Amino acid sequence: MAKEIGIDLGTANVLVYVEDKGVVLNEPSVVAVDTKTEKVLAVGTEAYQMVGRTPDNIRAVRPLKDGVISDFDMTEAMLNYFIGKLGVKSALSRPNIMVAAPTNITEIERKAIMEAAEKAGAAKVYLEYEPKVAAIGAGLDIFAPIASMVIDMGGGTSDIAVLSLGDIVSSRSIRVAGDRLNHDIASYVKNEHGLQVGERTAEQIKIEIGTAIPEEEPQKMEVRGRDNFTGMPRSIELDANEIELAMHDTLAQIIKASHDVLAEIQPELASDIIDRGIVMTGGGALLKGIDTLIAGKLGVPVMIADHPLDNVARGAGELLENMKQMKESKRR
Numbered sequence: 001m002a003k004e005i006g007i008d009l010g011t012a013n014v015l016v017y018v019e020d021k022g023v024v025l026n027e028p029s030v031v032a033v034d035t036k037t038e039k040v041l042a043v044g045t046e047a048y049q050m051v052g053r054t055p056d057n058i059r060a061v062r063p064l065k066d067g068v069i070s071d072f073d074m075t076e077a078m079l080n081y082f083i084g085k086l087g088v089k090s091a092l093s094r095p096n097i098m099v100a101a102p103t104n105i106t107e108i109e110r111k112a113i114m115e116a117a118e119k120a121g122a123a124k125v126y127l128e129y130e131p132k133v134a135a136i137g138a139g140l141d142i143f144a145p146i147a148s149m150v151i152d153m154g155g156g157t158s159d160i161a162v163l164s165l166g167d168i169v170s171s172r173s174i175r176v177a178g179d180r181l182n183h184d185i186a187s188y189v190k191n192e193h194g195l196q197v198g199e200r201t202a203e204q205i206k207i208e209i210g211t212a213i214p215e216e217e218p219q220k221m222e223v224r225g226r227d228n229f230t231g232m233p234r235s236i237e238l239d240a241n242e243i244e245l246a247m248h249d250t251l252a253q254i255i256k257a258s259h260d261v262l263a264e265i266q267p268e269l270a271s272d273i274i275d276r277g278i279v280m281t282g283g284g285a286l287l288k289g290i291d292t293l294i295a296g297k298l299g300v301p302v303m304i305a306d307h308p309l310d311n312v313a314r315g316a317g318e319l320l321e322n323m324k325q326m327k328e329s330k331r332r
């Protein structure tokens, strides 16, 4: 019997949920390619190790940018590899796949995602909006006549939505999220300390000492990079409040979008949100102090989902399982 699979085809990570098994795969969305032959050399974790360290004949590609496909062939190759690795595809049975997508994707982007999943071996492909499946994955009953609000802050996009009766009532999807924060940190270190750091180092700084609100006794971290002027390796000490400063404007954009979503809903729904609060999902939800910052700015309680990185894949898989159960009970 064909398996139901939920995929979070993310800019930073691909997560796969398999029916009856849960989230079984979580790997970086990276493909390493031989520049001469264009042959795929490695995918996922193995390819990620090569980012910033590739010799001339190897290129590490991120096939998704800002939450959507930027390199179709590489996305297909990546999906093919991951689905093959799961062992759920055979000559006799192919899985049904639900893929999560940002709310503002274009028709062309939509088709590209569907086609890549089909070519990677899906029997049927479904597409659902990211904040909707993230809310399901976070355990919210979005089908109830009561409003829920989700902020899903990923690598490339922040998807913000208010949902009621199973539908999105108001939403924003902005192509500003964790990757932009990494970029902000790298620019800050370069401008303020004259040190060049790579994408992965900037991300490590964010994860280790990054904070959304200034700290009284900021954490410190030693960071290595290349001196702007001499080109030689050098190390500096950074403190958490510098990182807060570096990320400040980008976080303000995410808060502004959340504010806009709240501003356009009806008063009854707004009252539900004040009661129930906002749930944050996605890797960005793990940024220290992000809940306190958003709660303070919007005047609404903010909770972090239990497994924020898993919610989208889990929700996509669970939605597909529900659809299957409904079909079976109708048939009976």
Ligand SMILES: Nc1ncnc2c1ncn2[C@@H]1O[C@H](COP(=O)(O)OP(=O)(O)OP(=O)(O)O)[C@@H](O)[C@H]1O
Pocket: 008, 009, 010, 011, 012, 013, 014, 066, 067, 068, 153, 154, 155, 156, 157, 158, 177, 178, 179, 203, 206, 207, 210, 281, 282, 283, 284, 285, 286, 287, 288, 308, 309
């Ligand atoms: N502890 C942490 N603190 C801050 N940020 C974190 C932490 N852990 C992960 N992240 C960030 O979360 C982001 C990845 O989140 P996630 O896996 O939800 O995104 P994605 O689904 O790949 O992206 P998108 O939904 O935009 O396509 C990365 O930018 C990563 O740096």
